Amino acid sequence: MSHDTQMTGRPVISATGLFTPADSISNEELVASFNEFVRRHNAAHADVIAAGEAEPLNESSVEFIEKASGIKSRHVMAKEPVLDPDSMGPRWAERSNDELSLMAEIGVAAARQALERAGRKASDVDAVLCAASNMERPYPAMAIEIQQALGIDGFGFDMNVACSSATFGIQTAADYIRAGNARSVLVVSPEITSGHLNWRDRDSHFIFGDVATAVLVEDAAIAPAAHWDILGTKLKTVFSNNIRNNFGFLNRASPEGQGKADKLFVQEGRKVFKEVVPMVAEMIVSEAERLGIDPAGLRRLWLHQANAGMNRLIAQRVLGHEANADESPTVLDTYGNTSSAGSIIAFHLHSDDLVAGDTGLICSFGAGYSAGTVFVRKAA
Ligand code: COA
Secondary structure: OOHHHHHOEEEEEEEEEEEEEEEEEEEHHHHHHHHHHHHHHHHHHHHHHHHHOOOOOOOOOOOHHHHHHHHOOEEEEOOOHHHHHOOOOOOOOOOOOOOOOOHHHHHHHHHHHHOOOOOOOHHHOOOOEEEEEOOOOOOOHHHHHHHHOOOOOEEEEEOOOHHHHHHHHHHHHHHHHHHHHOOOEEEEEOOOOOHHOOOOOOOOOOEEEEEOOOOOOEEEEOOOOOOOEEEEEEEOOOOOEEOOOOOOOHHOOOHOOOOOOOOOOOEOOOHHHHHHHHHHHHHHHHHHHHHHHOOOOOOOOEEOOOHHHHHHHHHHHHHOOOOOOOOOOHHHHHHEEOOOHHHHHHHOOOOOOOOOEEEEEEEEEEOOOOEEEEEEEEOO
């Protein structure tokens, strides 16, 4: 769809959607399977460990996970293989090209809910952005498959900005609307993080969960009355190796590196914590100032869901006092870190009670580093 510049629009969020996998893994279940893997590994390598030629693996602990991250459980697309000490990773049958692929399937489920909540027919949507930290394949784009499954006549493409993919997607969609190039854009974030998490790595095996979210960004002129005005969007990236995944299409050129730990998610968690908190807090405060918003008056923060301690510190710096659960809701306790979907889940589950005129902030941060802010105000 194309529009001339006289049709420039004012972007709003019309509705959101959420798909939550049925399977959930508690910390107790996760640690029991991890520790069984450790015991088997150490027993199988007892000779070299006794000879001092290899270090034994250490067990994980429920107490550490809850204290260090705030995560108590996470949803996954397939629980059994993740908990099986022999596989410790997701497993499902490969799908044929005629079947809807898995990322598209859960993206479509979230998108349908967003459309339904907005009272929008798919045929009235102009574009689909699939914004997520990993794509199931390089091409055809996941977004185009989702577009086709929903019956949307328009265009779609994939974008990956790791944990900030959804907010970058929202700004991109908002810019299409501001420029008059679209009036209704779906930003879909299917995050099958169980596929890039190293379930055998004690430092990170507890972090991620699977989910899909959708955000319908539209021109105010066509949006339902109960929408969220987008007051302003801001994006920031600063290169860092502290969260990295070296999986990619050039891996085949270096067979010696295939299957190594760096081909899955790896991070220096403590450095990330220390570097990202001040960067994000400062970004929120300066963007609020630019928009003429008093950060202390924000009704609610829907922050990226990676670590409860990070969110406590960021919310404290933004609001000027320790935030309560009403001001800065947590979903990572039951969802884990769902990468780009985290702040959108928080917004989806904890926004119905706000009233017209309430101002809030959707904020993401993560690998790249990347961070995005979307200030919103409830219209009705
Ligand atoms: N069980 C028990 N102990 C564990 C453990 C586990 N699963 N994992 C690590 N430990 C130990 C470490 O070995 C270390 O022991 P030591 O002090 O004897 O060396 C100790 O716990 C502290 O480890 P550390 O990695 O420094 O923990 P942390 O307090 O930094 O918490 C994270 C780890 C990952 C929860 C935290 O750093 C974090 O969430 N950071 C932000 C990450 C983020 O936002 N990433 C974005 C991803 S998209």
